[in-house]
Amino acid sequence: MTNVIIKNKELKRTLKEVSELLKDVESFFAGMGHTDIEKKIRDMAKQMAEPFYIIVAGEYNSGKSSFVNALLGKKILRVGPTPTTHSVVLLTHGDSFSQEQLQEHMSRVTYPLDALKEITLVDTPGTNSIFVEHETIIENFIHRAELVIFITSSDRPLTESERRFIQLLKGKWGRKVIIVLNKIDLKTEEELNEIIPFIEKNCYKLLGFDPKVIALSSLMATTAKANQDQELLRKSNVGEIEDFIFEKMDFDIKMELKSLSPLRFLTNVFTDLKKDLETKIARYNSEIAGIERLEARLKSKREDMQDYSKKYKLEIESAFSRLKERLDTFLGYHMTTRALMASVFSREKIGDKFKKEMSSLSNPLHDLDRVIDDAVDYITRNNRALWEIALDYKKVEQGTGDVESLGEHSFEDRKNELQFALKEHSREYREFDLVNEADRIRAVAQGGLVNFLAMEGAAVAAIAGFGYLLTFFLPAAIIMVGAMALAGIGFTVIPHKRKVYRTEISKRIDNLSDRCSNFTISELNKAIDRVIEDIENTVACFRDVRWSEREICMKHLAELNRLSDRVRGLLGKSSTELK
Secondary structure, three states, X not given: OOXXXXXXXXXXXXHHHHHHHHHHHXXXXXXXXXXXXXXXXXXXXXHOOOOEEEEEEEXXXXXXXXXXXXXXXXXXXXXXXXXXXOOEEEXXXXXXXXXXXXXXXEEEEEEOOHHHHOEEEEEOOOOOOOOHHHHHHHHOOHHHOOEEEEEEEOOOOOOHXXXXXXXXXXXXXXXXXXXXXXXXXXXXXXXXXXXXXXXXXXXXXXXXXXXXXXXXXXHHHHHHHHHOOHHHHHHHOHHHHHHHHHHHOOXXXXXXXXXXXXXXXXXXXXXXXXXXXXXXXXXXHHHHHHHHHHHHHHHHHHHHHHHHHHHHHHXXXXXXXXXXHHHHHHHHHHOOHHHHHHHHHOOOOHHHHHHHHHHOOOOHHHHHHHHHHHHHHHHHHHHHHHHHHHXXXXXXXXXXXXXXXXXXXXXXXXHHHHHXXXXXXXXXXXXXXXXXXXXXXXXXXXXXXXXXXXXXXXXXXXXXXOHHHHOOOOOHHHHHHHHHHHHHHHHHHHHHHXXXXXXXXXXXXXXXXXXXXXXXXXXXXXXXXXXXXXXXXXXXXXXXXXXXXXXXXXXXXXXXXXXHHHHHHHHOOOOOOOX
C-alpha cells in the first residue's frame, strides 16, 4: 500500500504471496489467450500497492453521489434526478480539490480528507441507467472492488435489477457487499422497521447471504455537516457508516480484504474455467473415441467391399470358362475327320464356321464391359456411402472431408477414372481375336486333313500297289496288318491335332482370364483403399488436432489445479468477518 508501512509480518507475507500469485495467474491467462481476464488480473496486481478500494454502486437516483458527498462533507460530485455519473470517478487524497480525466470513462478527483489516505472511494454509473454502456463500464471495473457499498433507495428497496446486480457481485465476482439503505428521511421509523428486515430476508432467501444493512439519509448528512448541526447529523446515521469504514475496518482488516478480494475473484473464475476445461476434455475424449470407432468401421467396410469385389473375379473367370466350353463344343463337332472331309466339298469352310458360330455366342469381351460397369457402379456407390458415414461423424467439423466439400463432380470424376482405367487396360487381355483364331483353326484343320489324307493314301497304296510285290518278301497277313496300322495312324492325326489345339488355346484363355481378373480386382482394391485412406487421412487430421487440443487443455487444467491449491491455501489463512 502506498506510503504505508505494514507491521503485521504474517499479513505482509500474505500480501506478497498474493502479489506473486497474481503475476503467475496473469502469465497463465496470457498463455491461454484470455486477454480480458489477463487485463483484470493485471489491474488487481497493480492495485495491491494502491489504497484500499471501496466501490459505491447502485441504480441511478438511488443516491450514490449524494452518499459520497455525505462522507466528504461537501458537494463534490454532481447529483440530480437523472443519470449524472457517466464514468467511474476515483476519489483519492490530495492537498486540494482537483479533477482530471485518466482515460475514457474514468476520471480522478482529489480532496484533502485524511480518511482518503487509506482508501479510494469509487463512484460508478447507475446499474439501471438508460445509457447501455454504463453496465459495461461497471462490469469492466467491478473486479477492482475490495469492498462494495451498494446503495438502495428506501422508496424502492431491493428491486429486481438490484437483486440481479448484487447476485453478480456475490456470485461471479465474489465481492464483499455492504448494503446502505438511503433516503430514510422519506420514511417513518415504522416503515424502516419493515424495509430493513425485508432486505435482509430477501438477500438471504434469494442470494444466499446475510447482509449488513445500514440505514442513511445522505441529504440530512450533507446538510448537517454544512450547517454543523449535530442533531441532524445523528438522525442522518452517517456516523455509523463512517465508524464502519474508518474505525471498525482497521488497517489490518482492510489489508486482509485487499488480499481476499483477488482470491475470491480467482476462486470464481477458476471454478468456471475448470468446468469449461473439463467439458472440453470430455468432448475431445468423446470425439477421439468416435474417430476410433469410425476407423474400426472403415476397416470392417474395407474388408466387406474387398470380399464382395471377389465376385467380379469369379464373373470374369466364368466368362472365359464359357468361352472354353463353346470352343470345346465347336471343336468336338467340327474338328472331326468326317466333318473335315465334308468341309472339303462344302462352300462354308471351317474358319468361316468358326467365326460365324463364335461371334454369335455371348462374347466374353462384352461380358468384361458389363462386369467392369457393374463393379465401377458398386465401388462408386459404396465410396459415397463411406463418405456419408464420415459425414455423420464429421458434422462437428465445418465442411472438412464431408460429402459437400468433396463435391458431386469428384465422385463422377473418380468413377470415370476407374472405368477408363479398367476398360483401357483390359484391351491387352482381349487377345482372343476371332479373325486370327479362325485362321489358326483353319491351318490346324488343313494340316490335320492333309496328314490324314497322306496317311490314308499311303495305307491304300501299301495294300493296292505294293501288296503284290511285298508278297515275295513278306507273308500277306503281315502286309495287311501294316496297311491297317498305317490307316489307323491316319485316323488319329485329326483327333491329336484337335487335342493339341484345345490344350494350347485352353492355356491361353486361362492365362487371359487370370491376368484380366487379377488386374480388375487389383484396381478395385486400389479404388477401395484410396477412398478409405482419404477418409482416414481426413479424420486423422481432425483426430490429431483434437489430441493436441486435449493435451493443451489437460496441461492448462493441471496448471489451474496448482494455482487453485495456492488460492485455497491463502484463503485458509484469512479470518476476517465483517459484523
